[in-house]
Amino acid sequence: MKLSISNISVNDFHKAFESRIRLGIMSVLAVNDVLDFNSLKEYLNITDGNLASHIKTLEKEKFIGFKKSFVGKKPNTRYFMTKEGKKAFDNHLSALEKFIKSQK
Amino acid sequence: MKEEKDYIRDIVAMRSMMERSSKFLSLSGLACIMAGVYALSGAFIAYKIFHFNPDKMVDESIQSGSLPSGFLKVVFLAIIILILAIGTAIFLSYKKANKSGEKSWNPTVRRLLINMAVPLIAGGLLILVLIFKGFTGLIAPFTLLFYGLALYNASKFTFEELRSLGLIETGLGLISSYFVEYGLLFWTLGFGIVHIIYGIYLRNKYER
Numbered sequence: 001m002k003l004s005i006s007n008i009s010v011n012d013f014h015k016a017f018e019s020r021i022r023l024g025i026m027s028v029l030a031v032n033d034v035l036d037f038n039s040l041k042e043y044l045n046i047t048d049g050n051l052a053s054h055i056k057t058l059e060k061e062k063f064i065g066f067k068k069s070f071v072g073k074k075p076n077t078r079y080f081m082t083k084e085g086k087k088a089f090d091n092h093l094s095a096l097e098k099f100i101k102s103q104k
Numbered sequence: 105m106k107e108e109k110d111y112i113r114d115i116v117a118m119r120s121m122m123e124r125s126s127k128f129l130s131l132s133g134l135a136c137i138m139a140g141v142y143a144l145s146g147a148f149i150a151y152k153i154f155h156f157n158p159d160k161m162v163d164e165s166i167q168s169g170s171l172p173s174g175f176l177k178v179v180f181l182a183i184i185i186l187i188l189a190i191g192t193a194i195f196l197s198y199k200k201a202n203k204s205g206e207k208s209w210n211p212t213v214r215r216l217l218i219n220m221a222v223p224l225i226a227g228g229l230l231i232l233v234l235i236f237k238g239f240t241g242l243i244a245p246f247t248l249l250f251y252g253l254a255l256y257n258a259s260k261f262t263f264e265e266l267r268s269l270g271l272i273e274t275g276l277g278l279i280s281s282y283f284v285e286y287g288l289l290f291w292t293l294g295f296g297i298v299h300i301i302y303g304i305y306l307r308n309k310y311e312r
Contacts, residue, residue: 020117027121032211035125039211043125096111103108 016061017092021046021054026089029064029081036078055079063088128212128262130204132196133307139189140299146185147292150178159285161241175240216261223254244287248294249277263310269302 017023024044029035035043041051058064063085067078081089123129150156156178163175201208227250234242252273259266273294280290 020114023114023118024121027118028125031122031126035211042207042210043121045205096115099111100108100115 013095014061014088014092016057016063016088019054019057021050022058023092025051025054025058026063026081026085029079030086030089034067034078034080036076040079058085061085061088124206124212126212126261128210128216129310130197130201130206130208131262131306132193132200133303133305133311135189135193135196136303136306137300138192138196138303140296140301140303142185142188142192143295143299144292144297146181147288147296150181151288154178154181157288158240158243161239161284163238163240179235212261216258219261220254220258223250223257226250227253241284241287242281244291245277245281245284247277248273248280248291251295252277263306265302265306265309269298272298 017026021044025040028040028043032039037048037051037055040055041048044051055064059066061084062082064079065082066080069076069078154174154177156174198208227246230250231243231246234240234246252270252275254270255266255273256270259270276290276294276298280287283290
C-alpha cells in the first residue's frame with residue numbers, strides 16, 4: 001500500500017517509529033553515546049516491562065545495540081544507537097520535515 | 105494513520121527528550137543570586153573586619169614560613185562561603201527538579217559535575233600551592249579564572265548562558281591578575297555582582 005501525501009509517501013515513515021516511546025528511545029540515544037537501562041527508564045518515565053518490549057522491537061530492527069557488563073555482581077546493560085539506527089532515524093526526521101513543509 | 109498534528113507532537117516530544125537527556129535545566133536562578141549575595145557579604149567581612157586586601161603579588165611573611173592569623177581567618181571565611189553557595193545551589197536545584205518531575209540525580213547532572221570538577225580541582229590545587237608559596241595576590245584572580253573555565257566547560261550540559269558567564273569570569277580573572285592591587289574588588293565584582301545579575305536574568309528568562 002502506498003498512500004501518497006503530496007509528493008512523499010507514508011512509506012517514508014518507518015513503522016518502528018510509529019510509537020512515540022520508541023521515538024523517545026531513539027532521540028535520547030541520538031544525543032547520548034551509551035545509556036544503561038535505568039537511565040533510559042528515568043528519561044522516558046515508563047515501566048521496566050514497557051521499556052524492555054520497545055527496546056526489543058528496536059533491537060530486532062538492528063537500530064540499537066547493547067553491551068553487557070557487571071557492576072559488582074549486578075549485570076548492567078548499556079544501549080547505544082547502531083549505524084543503521086542512526087540512518088533510519090535521520091531519514092525519519094527528514095521525512096517528518098518534508099511532510100510538515102508539504103502541509104503548509 | 106497518523107495525522108499532521110500527531111507528527112508535530114512527535115517532533116515536540118523528540119525535541120524535549122533530546123534536550124532533557126543532554127542538558128540539566130533545573131539550575132536555579134535564585135541559587136545564583138544567593139551565591140552573589142554570599143560573595144558580597146564575604147568580601148565585605150574580609151575587607152572591613154579582617155582588613156584583607158592583598159596589594160602585592162607576593163606576601164614575604166608567608167614565604168618565610170609563617171601564615172599570619174588574619175590570613176587563615178580569610179581562608180576559613182572563604183570555605184564557609186563556598187559551602188553555603190554550593191549547599192544553596194544543591195538544595196534549590198533539587199527543589200526545582202522535584203517540582204518539574206525530574207530526577208535531580210541523573211546522567212546529565214553527573215556529566216555536568218564532572219566537566220566542572222576538572223578545572224575546579226586543578227585550580228583549587230594550584231591555589232593551595234600559591235598560598236604555601238606566598239603568592240597571596242594571585243589567589244582572587246585565579247579563583248575567578250578557574251571558575252570561569254569550569255562554567256565555560258559545563259555550559260554544553262546546561263543553559264547556554266553559562267558560556268558567556270564563564271567567559272566574563274575568565275576575563276575578569278585575567279585582568280585582575282595584572283592589576284593585583286584591585287584583586288578583592290574584581291573578585292567582588294565577578295562572584296558578587298555578576299552572579300546576582302545572571303541570577304536575575306535566568307529567573308526572568310526560564311522561571312516565569
